[in-house]
Amino acid sequence: RHVPEGARVIRDIAFSGNGEATSAEVFPEAVALVLRLRDEFGLSSQAVPVRLITNGSLLAQGHVQEGVRRLGEAGGEVWFKVDGGSVEAIERINGVRLEPAAVARNLARCAELCPTWVQTCMFRWDGALPTDTDIDAWLAVLEAAGTERLRGVLLYGVARPSMQAEAPRISTLTVDELEAIAERARKKGLTVRVSP
Numbered sequence: 001r002h003v004p005e006g007a008r009v010i011r012d013i014a015f016s017g018n019g020e021a022t023s024a025e026v027f028p029e030a031v032a033l034v035l036r037l038r039d040e041f042g043l044s045s046q047a048v049p050v051r052l053i054t055n056g057s058l059l060a061q062g063h064v065q066e067g068v069r070r071l072g073e074a075g076g077e078v079w080f081k082v083d084g085g086s087v088e089a090i091e092r093i094n095g096v097r098l099e100p101a102a103v104a105r106n107l108a109r110c111a112e113l114c115p116t117w118v119q120t121c122m123f124r125w126d127g128a129l130p131t132d133t134d135i136d137a138w139l140a141v142l143e144a145a146g147t148e149r150l151r152g153v154l155l156y157g158v159a160r161p162s163m164q165a166e167a168p169r170i171s172t173l174t175v176d177e178l179e180a181i182a183e184r185a186r187k188k189g190l191t192v193r194v195s196p
Contacts, residue, residue, distance in 0.1 A: 010043065010048050013051070015034075027063060027064060031052075035071075045074060049076060053081070059109050068113045069113045071113075080119065084138060087100065089134060089137065100140070108146055117153065118150060142185070152191030156196070
């Protein structure tokens with residue numbers, strides 16, 4: 001009632017937030033509930049997609065796979081975060097120590113269960129562009145997962161100030177710089193959508 005009549009539009013329903021949605025023991029049940037309610041309210045999967053935004057770290061767990069499978073069967077999709085391709089980059093950017101091979105395995109598993117987009121944030125660190133080595137390592141993770149399995153890449157820059165302690169070290173890339181990275185991914189056969 002506080003939103004203007006013309007702006008009352010549901011664009012999607014997302015499992016996301018400050019924390020990993022798939023860590024909930026009831027994740028598959030939550031997916032089933034959201035899908036049931038979407039259907040009860042007459043919202044089509046095309047008009048109101050259900051999305052999971054995840055770092056994918058728990059995709060080896062059966063109950064997480066079950067929730068992702070349900071999402072895929074109902075026309076949903078996953079946005080799987082892959083911001084780096086080396087142990088060091090993943091730890092620096094995401095604050096977790098993950099092996100790139102494990103990220104690739106989980107990404108492949110996810111894409112087998114549900115249409116999956118890779119969500120990647122690229123930025124300057126201490127004023128420096130991502131290096132060719134950084135970009136090669138990131139692309140290697142996507143290739144190891146199987147680029148043909150992926151819907152594509154949602155490549156974006158820093159949209160708002162970071163809340164992390166490292167925020168002063170992070171700055172935005174230009175549209176041209178993001179497009180240059182996107183072009184490298186396109187040469188690997190990936191669809192890339194750029195949002196500066």
